[in-house]
Amino acid sequence: MSELIVREALGERRFTATDFPIAVGGQGSAIVMAGRPEGAEAYLGLHEDQLFVQPADGVEVLHNGVPVQNSTWLRSGDVINFGAARLRLLAQRDDQRIVEVDDGSSGNITAPPIIEPSARLQGGEGDAERIDPLQFRPSDPVKAGPKVRLDLKKIVAGVAAALVAAVLWFIFTATSVSVRTDPADAQVDIQGTLPAVRFAGRVLVRPGDYLIKATQEGFSPAQLQAKVTKEPNQTFALKLQKLPGKVKVDVPAQARVTVDGKELGNAPGEFTIAPGKHTIAIAAARYQPFSGELDVVGEGKSQTFTPKLVPAWAEVTVSSEPAGAMLVVDGEERGVTPLTTQILAGNHPVELRMAGFKSWTTDVQVKANEAMNLGPVRLGLPDGKLALRSEPSGASVSVGGVYRGQTPVSLELRPDIAHNVVLTMPGYEAATREVSLTAGEDRTLSVPLSGVFGEVTLAVQPADAQVFVDGKAAGAANQKLRLVATTHDIEIRKTGFVTYKTSITPRPGVSQKIETTLLTPEQTRMAATPTNIRSKAELSLKLMPVGSFTMGSPRREPGRRANEAQRDVQFKRPFYMGVSEVTNGQFRKFKADHRSGIIGQHTLDLDNQPAVNVTWNDAALYCNWLSQQDGLPPAYQNKDGRMVAVQPLTTGYRLPTDAEWEWMARFEGGGKFRRYPWGNALPVTPRSGNYADVTARLIVQDVIPDYDDGYAAAAPTSKFPANPLGLFDVGGNVAEWVHDYYTVSSDSGAVAVDPTGPADGKQHVIRGSSWKQASVTELRLSARSFGESQANDVGFRVARYAE
Template sequence: MTAKEAVPVRDGDRADDDFPVIQPVGFTPVQVEDRARRLLFSPRALIIAGGMLLGLLILVYLLVSRSLIIETQPVDADVRVSGFALPLGDGHLVLPGEYKYTVSATGYLPKSGEVSVSGDKNSRHAVKLERLPGHLQVLSDPPVAVRVLIDGAEVESSQGLARNIPAGRKRVTILTDRYLPFTREIDIQGLDNTQRLQAKLRPAWADVRISSNPAGATVTVEGEVLGTTPLTAQLIQGDRIVEISKPQHKTARIPVAVTAGVDQVLASVDLAAADGILRLASTPSGASITVNGEFRGRTPMDVELEPGTAHRVRLFKDGYSAVERTIDIGAGVERQLSIDLSAVFGRVRITSNPANAAVYIDGRLAGAAGETFTLPARSHRIVVRKEGFEDYETTIVPSARLEQSIRAVLLTAEEARWSQVPAEFTHGAGGRMLLMRPNAEFTMGSSRREQGRRANEVLRQVALTRPFYIGTTEVTNREFRRFKRMHTSSHVNGVSLDNDNLPVVNISWTDAALFCNWLSGRDGLRPVYRTEGDRVVGFDTSANGYRMPTETEWAWAARYEAGSMKKFPWGDELPVQKNSGNFADNNAAQLVPAVLRTYTDRYAATAPVASYQPNSLGLYDLGGNVSEWIHDLYTIGTGLSLRREENPTGPQDGDYHVIRGSSWRHSGLTELRLSYRDYGAEPRNDVGFRVARWVN
């Protein structure tokens, strides 16, 4: 219905003119959007939003963070943790990561460190603080300056205060002059606190009564003058020397054992009259002095002489006449005596071979050999010198009573060198060794026409020039058992081969080589044989240790005589001569198939070494008794070689070694010859060995 429409009027109503007319107005819509924006950014809304965000962050922090608990000793220590760390009870609430901490407490050294907190679990970390050092104030009774020792080591202290002592139980020792040490064990608390120690000191001296006859003597102890006798002195405990001295009297030195607190009275000391002093000088100086036959020293010197007695004073010097005086001197008197010594000469004749050598006396050229020299009667160093020869040196004291002689035999450098090499010695196992200096060229082996010859005795031209030592006898059981204590050479049908002085047998070549190496080590020499375990794998020809003789050395030592090679140990002809060696004779008839019917050596099997005559070189049993292992490996030549071999030693490896010489089992012509050769590697009851050494 519009405003202009008529409204029906009922009876009794007012007329239309009685009501106001309704006029239309403009319409404005409500601004809903602007109002919502004002509400959203209002302060209240912002506060609520910020609170919610903070709560959310706290909730996330609580869910992600872990507790870090640092347990400290002491428990009341202050703990500081770097970064964002919320204190929470006994620890801190932190996010996972690395944190630095510092722990401190009063009286303790602060301690810092780093700790890692993982996101998996809470973290605990223990920190123990070190107590600060403590201080100790020593109060001594009586109050004297003291030294403080902690656990035996002296520490710096001032007026009894020792600072910076580590905490803990300590042994404290108080030392001071003239008082006994004071020791206590105390607990140093540390924490920079000062503790006090009361030390009641006990005297370390005793009263000693000292007197002398005559009185008035000065008493000195360890350089300190205490007074004059009689007196009572306080002496520190220990062994003391009390000196009591008085002019014109001898000083008395009395040992006194002093015990703290134990007083004592010394027996009165009788002081003897002082010695007289004789100031002795001589021309020349350095003369020896004797008083009543007792040596006192050399001039110039002061000699103390007992007063009231005549003393026989004698001066003497090489090259001068002795002088003797009788001296009587008073107590405490000083007297001077100067004596001129007269030179004494003697005559010495010096000759030389070869002649015309120069003579040096005391380092100066004096003349030529063949002259007579007049020399002071004292020791002189004589040197006789000639070009191409070593100097001859000696000392001599000429005599005024008779002419003396010196004959100088001059040696070449080579002769002088060999004069220093011993001609013989005894090795460490007890065997005797002789020096051999061969300079020989000879033919080893034997001619095909020689009766009894074997095919392996091929002729070889050799030269032997290298000097060597060789054992005079074969190695005995006694000597070998020093190397192998349990070795036995056994027996043959009840006949013993095992006595100490019999040659060792039933040993292999390797056993003999190992003995040589052992002996080299015992005597401090370089071993010849190279080994791997118990195997010999080669040898060193430059080594100076022991070995077996080479075949050339053995042949020369056994056969070479006056430029020719003898056939048998006794010579060149049969029959066997008496006492020539130990061969298979009638005594061995029960042990071997063939014997020498016309020869007797007194032994059925082996004989004691050196039982028969030595050869011209002084070597025993190179023929007979036992055959001998040789250094060389066994080889056979093809005929007489035109090439001369010098000092041959054989090859380095092979299966068998040479055996030379006859034994107690042999009686045949073949074996009795010195050119007889055999070979083997394993032990036999008639094979032993002797040792040799090169001289480098």
């Protein structure tokens, strides 16, 4: 047989004749069976190309279900069982034998029935070798044969020869190996298929796998899985690790022990530490930190480590004259002098106290483990104590030219010495006192201060306001105050008005006056609101006055229309109004392709002419664009394809409301309101505005007789005088879109506050006359028109709320 093929779960392995015998069993065997105990249970042997199985000593295996304990020949189909695992000898192939290993790890294996050994003797099926019965004849009773006699000497000699042969065979086929251990005197045990023979410091073993174990007291056992080949002089080395040692750390005080950066626990105490050199650190209260080297012997042995801890304190001896003073360190009483006490290293406040004597204090710098002496300290007589007050309080106090605080103040003064005490306070004359105290004396001194006064006259509207000086009520506002010459906080208060605050410093002989008029919150807010503003798109707006008026016209006013119902309107929310109408140049910054057109031979498209032929939606979109430029919230939003107002109205740019437009157009001041742009009566005042004049006969049907304003159609904005509020072209030039939806209402007595018109509608209100109009009805400032499409005489101006 040239080779044995062993088929396992992980593949095939091949063995030659030199590899025999082959160990079979648990861990450490050449063929390993899962779940079997460590070591070989049987060996596969080869003799004259014939395989046989040899159970290990004391191990019983099953050969074709029959327990065997001796060498047994193997043939094709034989099965050898090792518990749940088995070997199957497959059919011979050429010069090869094939063994299939099933170690029981892939599924359940049905164990064969155990056959009694007697069954084999009866020639049952499956025997490894059939043994035929011998043929013999019964003995002749008359002629008996010779007796067989055993030769004991020959038997002994045969056994001895066999043993010598076996020994010689072992010697000539064994390999010499050496096993070295650290430590060298460790006990070595070699376990394998065949026994090992020790000879002259070496070991004779047959080639194969061996488990080498080494043991030594004080060390952890070591082992090595060795494969011995036929190579001569093989050496195997094992190093045993020392067991940890037990180290007792002996210190004079409780401490924390750290070894190699790992905290072990509290000392005094015993710790288990690995052998070798270590860095040990010890931290104990009142001792300096310790760090050193610790050499642990190990081997389970005990040793004691006694580090020398250096105190982190020193003994300080304190004495005083007279003796018996209480020593206080860091606020802790230590005892009476003379005294020796332990004080930790560092800086410490030290005080000596004794009744009838002045306390003595100092800072002491203590060095660790270095004794020091303080004293004898001579205790002085106690200071006198002066409780100093002034009227008024708050005066600055100096003693001997040194500042000592403000009254009321408690002073400690050296006894039996005259001290110069000076009190000063702004607005008062300085006061000086000479004070001498005896040792331990307590004295109280009150010093009145003489004020230096000035006069302040108050002139306040409204007259019934109240004045407060430095937070204290001082009576009616209109009076003359006599105040000390220091800075005072003055407040003038009245319910419903904003408080007036100021500061003043009266001066003797100098007359001073505070004159003011209290404002309501609304007046204050208006006063803080800019009168004029300018948008980033260069539109100028003015702040309009707030107030009340009757909107619309009386029924008997000549030219009145039915849509001019009267109602009372009040403005509370301040708003700005555009100084002039939006020009073509300004509108084209928003919509570059805008064209206002021409009328007859007269252009309406110059940059300084008002923008016309714009829809109400175009004007609203322009207002939102202005708001975006100035970072303001838009006043309009797109809803179903048309612009509608945001509710409530924002502070963004928008069109004037119907009420706002009539208020600013008719406002004259002093509670009076105009009927026409130029005043309250006809005829039209020359150069008062751009209306349908005699120059417009060729392009309009009705004109104002004998009136010539110089422009047949639209004039540049701001060419005619402004109205009383400083706004241009309120009457004439072009009519203007306003914010409100158009509706016709009846007269109403209810007051409308900041009205913005109906919530919905189709058409929008148009206000003011234009260059096309000449009738009394159209020239009136209360006239209202409406529309929903663009026109060549309708433009717009912008407005916005101030807040």
